[in-house]
């Protein structure tokens with residue numbers, strides 16, 4: 009067989025496999041990685057909403073009412089719903105990551121990961137409960 | 148032609164220690180580490196148990212020396228041993244400063260464990276991955292030195308010798324297939340051992356005695372090649388080592404009746420806790436020989452991969468096993484599907500270590516100008532007829548450093564490269580092409596020749612030897628060398644040609660096998676790891692001397708003798724497990 | 734005839750072919766054999782030109798990493814019987830250039846390793862003769878896990894960030910940097926932080942965690958990366974809020 013054109017003696021051509029377009033579909037952990045990358049779009053969207061909300065707040069009660077009506081648009085509700093899910097996803101990622109980032113030790117022994125992550129969830133529940141309490145009291 | 152001041156063949160523990168030593172003598176000296184595998188893949192990585200050096204109160208250098216000398220059946224050069232035990236603690240502390248994660252006492256001091264043949268606890272350990280941690284600490288530390296150039300995955304095929312001194316090597320860059328001379332003022336061989344000459348070994352695929360053969364071909368004698376160490380506890384089939392540390396922590400060896408059989412072979416009386424220099428903590432040669440005798444008595448077990456006995460760790464408990472012997476547990480679970488916490492481990496003797504090697508003095512210098520050797524490839528000789536466990540890793544450091552310093556001094560003399568070197572390198576390239584790369588029509592498969600060599604070596608140069616069998620092996624190895632000329636090479640590629648390297652390694656091993664058999668045949672006595680059924684006694688009159696075997700191109704190798712250096716410990720009886728161990732002279 | 738199993742091996746010989754292709758072999762299905770034993774069987778008895786790296790056959794030298802049925806594995810610690818009845822596909826590690834057959838190119842890693850200064854850095858330099866640095870078993874425990882890395886490159890093969898951006902220092906090199914940072918004998922954390930923060934790639938890691946998942950030696954490089962990120966963030970805040978604190 010004739011050597012391929014690319015080969016020069018003592019200079020072998022290395023083969024580089026191209027990363028396939030759908031590599032992230034192979035594994036749940038890869039998919040999660042891609043979802044987190046994708047989430048940035050929605051987080052950006054939410055930031056814009058927040059800015060708009062502030063702007064409306066400055067415009068007085070009428071403007072704010074208009075903004076709220078606009079928010080009721082089903083498309084916006086869906087988008088906000090998706091953003092919420094992504095933010096939730098991020099929160100869980102970060103909570104679970106705490107024990108990795110901080111190896112907490114008690115009397116020389118490393119605490120099990122669950123124990124380090126747990127306070128995050130407890131704090132989260134507490135804050136959520138407080139928010140719910142404040143909201144229901146007003147209403 | 149790349150050119151350096153000092154060139155190391157081998158990037159294991161000895162090679163890396165030597166490289167750093169050269170840089171510390173003079174940072175302006177350029178050092179080349181040429182290794183056929185990435186340095187951190189070198190076989191030092193597999194060492195498990197530990198590395199000996201006197202560090203604790205109540206221990207003494209003299210006791211370490213005496214244990215080493217009696218363990219080596221008085222074949223050790225005592226000046227070398229004295230120097231070795233002296234410099235060992237310093238080297239070990241140096242490695243501690245370089246980051247080796249030694250296991251510790253609760254107060255933060257380095258911990259030591261007992262080891263076979265040692266009267267005191269003096270074996271430093273990093274759990275049961277000592278060699279791994281030592282090698283990675285050395286490798287990572289070596290990255291700090293700008294003067295160390297690495298030739299990773301370059302395979303050395305020849306020493307360049309002219310005007311009576313070595314001036315470099317020829318090597319193949321595996322990635323590209325380029326065959327290249329690299330010149331140097333000093334060359335240090337640190338290529339490790341040659342366990343692969345035997346079929347059943349703890350040694351890695353890369354341990355083919357390359358450096359021994361390179362020196363042998365260049366006319367440098369090999370020393371004490373008949374002393375091949377069998378380790379008593381390898382896993383059947385894989386030959387994976389179950390470290391001696393498992394016995395030091397209190398493991399028992401049991402025959403098929405669950406009986407601690409070592410008590411029948413003058414190794415002491417069984418006690419529940421490990422006793423130093425007794426029973427399971429006797430020297431390796433005696434333990435492996437005891438196995439063979441149990442086999443003769445029909446008291447071993449029989450498995451698909453031959454006879455075996457049991458190593459019992461179950462009484463140690465999970466906690467000790469997990470903190471002191473985690474790797475043993477991992478290996479047993481992975482490769483034997485056995486949990487040592489609750490089950491017995493099947494073990495049998497396995498070829499482990501080469502006491503012999505390239506003949507050097509205590510500076511690591513060989514008789515050939517500019518050529519040095521260190522580590523398992525060399526024979527200084529501190530291991531005599533039987534190495535004590537955990538002396539080898541320390542030897543890498545002590546004599547690696549010494550050889551590095553001596554090679555650096557030698558390189559500072561600054562002799563020019565001879566004119567003939569380039570032609571020699573060109574010749575070597577032609578030889579490799581003619582005999583391997585461009586050759587077709589070979590009829591002898593590599594694996595076939597290798598298999599035949601390994602089985603004759605096991606049969607005749609194993610734990611027990613006889614003259615008749617050794618003569619058979621002598622003829623067989625000569626025949627194999629002849630047949631090797633017809634070796635079949637299918638792979639003619641320049642790119643990472645591992646068939647070419649396998650063929651070259653086989654040719655090295657055939658030379659080593661020849662040297663082992665020749666020395667074993669000439670030594671008509673039994674000493675340490677060399678046991679002749681036809682000459683069962685130790686013969687200090689005739690053989691208190693090192694064998695030196697030299698290659699002769701068209702003749703049988705020549706064997707000569709060099710008296711052993713005795714300083715303070717006249718030859719005596721080796722006593723294990725009995726009270727009568729003579730105290731070392733003050 | 735004993736049972737056999739089909740093993741499909743990726744072949745690539747740059748002198749002969751432009752692209753890798755799979756080649757099938759039948760090998761005995763011995764229950765004690767690992768994938769590496771099967772490759773050696775092929776090399777010794779069927780096709781001597783098959784190239785791959787191996788040495789210790791006991792999972793400690795780090796040579797024999799390959800992709801087995803899509804997953805990065807140490808082939809000396811991966812049993813054939815696990816994949817029965819087969820076929821088993823063996824390919825080179827992903828995310829690295831392939832030199833030949835199952836051999837990949839990894840000098841990139843060695844350069845990265847060197848760049849993170851994986852050695853003890855001391856401001857003072859006490860002579861070893863003065864005795865060992867004291868280190869309690871607890872202090873040893875702090876970094877021990879990260880010191881177990883055998884440089885097998887399996888985590889790199891599993892890391893999508895490295896696959897997409899080869900500039901990324903990568904799991905093992907960061908774990909080894911962290912190994913020295915956490916060593917009570919070391920004083921070089923700041924130097925390593927300075928080096929590592931120049932590498933953009935690290936922030937590309939959003940905790941995929943695959944590196945830790947696949948690591949055969951339980952090194953937990955993902956943990957090291959997160960620890961490093963935390964340290965880098967603290968360092969950044971410190972130099973941002975109190976620029977005078979850093980010389």
Ligand SMILES: Cc1cc2nc3c(=O)[nH]c(=O)nc-3n(C[C@H](O)[C@H](O)[C@H](O)COP(=O)(O)OP(=O)(O)OC[C@H]3O[C@@H](n4cnc5c(N)ncnc54)[C@H](O)[C@@H]3O)c2cc1C
Nearest residue numbers: 157158159160161183191196197303339522523537539540
């Ligand atoms: C399983 C096992 C456990 C052990 N446990 C212990 C222990 O607990 N305590 C102890 O003291 N000892 C132990 N030993 C012995 C000890 O580990 C070895 O003797 C020692 O590591 C050898 O080191 P070295 O530097 O001489 O060679 P190696 O580490 O084997 O290195 C050889 C080097 O030479 C290179 N090389 C070889 N040929 C060529 C060539 N042709 N071209 C280029 N480069 C080449 C290789 O690439 C490699 O870098 C053990 C040995 C084994 C096998």
Ligand code: SF4
Nearest residue numbers: 882883885886888948
């Ligand atoms: S971190 Fe684990 S997977 Fe990565 S190179 Fe080290 S040992 Fe291999």
Ligand code: FES
Nearest residue numbers: 789790795797809
């Ligand atoms: S061959 Fe050494 S790790 Fe597999």
